[in-house]
Amino acid sequence: MASSQKPSTRERILDIALELFSEQGYDKTSLRDIAERLGTTKAALYYHFERKEDILLALHLRLHEIGRDVLVRLDELESAQAYVEAWPQLMDELIDRVAQNRELVLLHLRNARALESIGADERHQAENQDMLERFGRLFANPEIPLADRVRMTCSIGAALAGLIDTEDRFGDVDGAVLVELVRGSVRDMLTPLGAPSEPIPSG
């Protein structure tokens, strides 16, 4: 009920900003760039967003929305072992979402520093139980075997590398095919999850 039909000016600004921020970077994109592409002026943007930062933040919330229920599912797990067991399926889901929102993910990868700066900002502490911070805490959990935590960390990097900013390499490859290949690669890295890496003291 809260979507579709008219692309409000606000949404149009966000779409343009998404494109420019991920293309040229947040810092190198001026409000003038955005206004020009939108066919209006700098000052007009200030009617919709108080600060430039707020545009970036709104885009961050878009990604947050996309990954929200994945995070919820992550929070429902209660033991270290549960995390490890759930991880491969969670990555399957994550790979899909990343593939469906490449530009938005690229924006976050290419502007990680800028996003950190505004993350420390006043008015978003509630929203900003951030995804990366959340994954970070998970990977720092000493109850999970180190070898597994490293594998989990690497699996995210593998998925991103296989899907993001790959137009020049895999641009002519069908999207679904690429997703399956990435999924397969990640799975192979994750199958040893939970295997005892240090000899277990028996009996």
Added chain:
Amino acid sequence: MASSQKPSTRERILDIALELFSEQGYDKTSLRDIAERLGTTKAALYYHFERKEDILLALHLRLHEIGRDVLVRLDELESAQAYVEAWPQLMDELIDRVAQNRELVLLHLRNARALESIGADERHQAENQDMLERFGRLFANPEIPLADRVRMTCSIGAALAGLIDTEDRFGDVDGAVLVELVRGSVRDMLTPLGAPSEPIPSG
């Protein structure tokens, strides 16, 4: 013969810039920031570097130097099959070098856009048969099976994710141990390399 002993002002500038650029980003780091940390003034920097860009470029050349012989070895390979067969060992080597130059690699990941901009610059076309561009061409090579190219791409992302910007997660883990765990994860993703993914027309 061309190293050790006195850290020239030039090198000190580069060390400080490396730290600040990878920490705050190239764009958000002003020459004033660098000068202050060095205990001098903005203008003094211009004696050592003509432009701000040249500082970033010098750091890029540091990384280039580190990866140079890996690229040479890559160039010596002549068949698509040779690439695939050489890849796992090449990744072993790459993982070591990344681990030994984390900050420098982080700088490149976090400032990819800024580096692109100056890469298109006049006076570096020779040096700038760039690493990423080179890997990119390799991964775009249609003679190599797509499944393998995707695996190779993912393996780089996995290595980087496991080694870079991981102080908060794996900060207290011994460096050599982390390297071995990442190496193991990457190997598991690469062992299926060269396996026929599409049924081969027999006979």
Added chain:
DNA sequence: GTCTATATTTCGATAGAC
């Protein structure tokens, strides 16, 4: 909601003394 100004700040870069 969008416009034309303009205020304000910051930064890269230069000039010239020491």
Added chain:
DNA sequence: GTCTATCGAAATATAGAC
């Protein structure tokens, strides 16, 4: 090699008319 002083350009943000 480093300094002070300053230029000029660009960017964010604001004021106020329409």
